[in-house]
Amino acid sequence: MQNENNLDNLEDLDLKKEEDSISKVNIDRFKERDGVSLKKLGFGLWYLEHQKGLMLTVYIFLGLIGFVTWFSFFKTFGHYVLIGMKEDQALVASMINNSGIKHSEVVKTAPQELQVGTAEVLLNSNGTYDIVIKIKNINSRYYSRFSYFILFNNEKLGPFNDFILPEEEKYLMLLDQKLSRRPSSVSLEVEHSWTKLDGHKIKEWAEYRDNYIDFIVDNKVFSNPKESNLSEKLNLSSVKFDLTNNSAYSYYELSLDILLYSRGRLASVNQYPIERIESGETRGIDITWPGKVNRADNIEVVPNIDIMKDNITYIP
Template sequence: MIMPKKEETAAPKLNNNLKSYQPVEGPTNWQLSFGLWWVQRRALLRRVLIGVMAVVSLPLLAYGLYGLGYYFYQGILADRQLAYNLVTATGITHDFIVRRGPQNLTIGPVNILSSAGSSYDLASLAYNPNNNWYASFDYSFIVGGNKTAAQPEFILPQEKKYLTAFLHTGVRTATTVVSLTDIRWQRLAVKESEDIGQTIKERTDISVSDIKLDNSGAERGLPINSLYFRARNNSPYNYWEADFYLVAQAGGNVIGINKYRLEKFYSGETRTVNIQWPAKLSGAQITVSPSINIFDPDNYIDFELGPGQEK
């Protein structure tokens, strides 16, 4: 009778012993089975791990060799050029800063316009030639060496507006000039300035109609005129303040100027304005131009339906 070799029956006996094993304080059957599985296949798993690492490492090694070769071929020359540019580059000059900064406001000659009694009004046309710079400032007129009281003002990009002083008394002089102080420039964000023209057009959409000038007072010898016009806020915003410049022209020349301010001007609202204008304006053509500080967040009135200003 041929007896089986001892080593051929060792594994089945071991498996049978594991199945019949009842743990008391030692490892569980599952832990013993996993340990046996690990010991029997450890060499195979090691070879699989080495193969996976080789597959991952070879592309990385190839990419590293490529990068090293590229650096020796072109990178060294690029580094030398960069170092040369840093050494020879010119610094930021005053001319460069000036070119990047805002252009100065254009201030026209001062118009001296007759007003009530012996007083007169002063007006000078200001223009902001910048596309994406908004300015706020103080201004005054220097008349014969005397300076009028300073007044705050703003001007939007590409806006034209009159700087004014009303009912001034004293000797009239042709050397009257405008003095600007405390000019504060605000550059609009790049994203906003790309369409700043449309933004200004949308937010200053104020239409003026039915302009009527009544000179009946002047016909009775009284230098009093009555001016009527209607203003409508077509923009989707409510404003605390909206200025209107009233310019009277005859023969292409400015003969009178006035300024009127509407308060609490709501979106979609139409307001009728009636003002008394003490000046000699017979036969004059009247132009009414609105001016709203759309870049002052405090000039917006919140809508009652929500926290924002836009409908």
Template sequence: MPKNKDADNTSAEIKLNNNLKSYRPIEGPTNLQLNMGLWWVEHRAFLRRILIGLLILASISFWGYGIYGFAEYYYRGLPEEEQISRLLTAVPAISHDFIKRLAADDFLVGNVNILPGGGGDNSDLAVKIQNPNADWYATFDYFFVIGQNTTETKREFLLPKEEKYLAEFLYDGPKPANARVEIANINWSRVNVREFDSLYQGNVEQFVKERANIEAAGAELLPGSSGQDPLNTLNFIAENNSPFNYWEVDFLIILQSGSRLAGINKYKVEQLKSGESKKISIIWPGRISGSQIKIIPSVNIFDKSNYIPFELGSGQLK
């Protein structure tokens, strides 16, 4: 009999446990929540000690890193700062003269020449200007001032080391006794020939010489028939000896009597291609004196829009 009673008790406990596991309360916490709450109550003190230990470890790490950084700055940073300060004080100060030496030098400008114009009572104004810089290119505006009057503003350029004349043709105001030239809006650009072609290796002189290799050959001035305003004829050949095609090339025509400027004119040749020669004939009215003819070509080789692209045929590399 006792054995049967124990068996009944065991069976009852198993049944009770199964009922508890399958119990789903309608209200209140579930068994899982009760178990978690019980685990938290039993282990709360232990978890608190772990958290305190982690905080202490983090605090020790931060304080240790701070002390190490301060010590490193004291023993290494301060001496390095003192050394840098000594080096900075040893470097010479950048003076105004130093900056000026790095900048472009001003134009060299001569006196204004007042010349007889192409017939009538008008006048031509001309002044020699030079860019003394070997590696600076400039664009600028200019106009002439005659008493209270000014001429129209024009845009011009100067290549490195280039010399030319600025001119105002057929000024029809009262014949001036003197005049001056005003130059404004100067835009200096240091020449970087590698921007155009790396073959020049920074040699500005070679770059300018090759690309501005344009000549005026066979210049001949034929005086016109005698009269009040004779029509003279100037003939020359414009030759493009450079390997590039240009949309525009200016030719400044100078007449000299000894060292004195006696007359000036200007002619623009359009679409002058590489290796091309063009015969130019200009009618130059007025009484012209002067035994020496000088024709100065001027082409803006730094204006990329002035280059005519080469026309390549089929089968050629492009």
């Protein structure tokens, strides 16, 4: 009997040791060689336990999105029905009733035509004619490169090309024209190509122009054929003056329009080219002037240069 009790005690002791050894095993260190891991099994068990709650959360989230979407749609559609349709009808009605831009507004913004003076026709000693027409551009923000024709006695000369800057007053000169007879009346026909100034580059035109076109003409002297002593047989006068480029720019070329006045009336005209004149340079000009001009009490020298062209200046 005592042996049986001892045997039972030994069995209980072995079972207790086995339980203690099992409790000391680290399950996290256990790795399955095949199949699903314990972590995945644990996640699957957790998902099954909380499946209803998760699905309910998804349904609530989707329901909120649908509610916001439909609410936005009905709000926008309702606003259009109540207000937007009336605004569209008013807009269509205003477009139908609108007669467009008024002609007077177009005229205000469009460039105005040149002011054209009376043509001067001068007879030269060799029988040719010089035709001089004074023009003025009254536009402050437009310049033009144009072609023109001279009309007279049912004849038409041209085309000739020229330019005019904003607010510029200049002369159109046709020199040594061989005509059958002196024109009784002369008119001008112009074909413009107007260009508006770039407001970002040129804000104040007068300041911009004066920075580029700044020439000083000094010591003007006219000598008639008797005084010039250039020739005993030919009527050759001379015109002398000093030209100073007072601007900050050196120019490849420009031309000078020269007009002689006698007793307040235009007596003779000429043009003189200038090549490569540097900033600050003073150049003496001496021109032999053909024709019989006995007196010139005023000499007008006008620099003629298109400062709106590219590549007209250089760095010495």
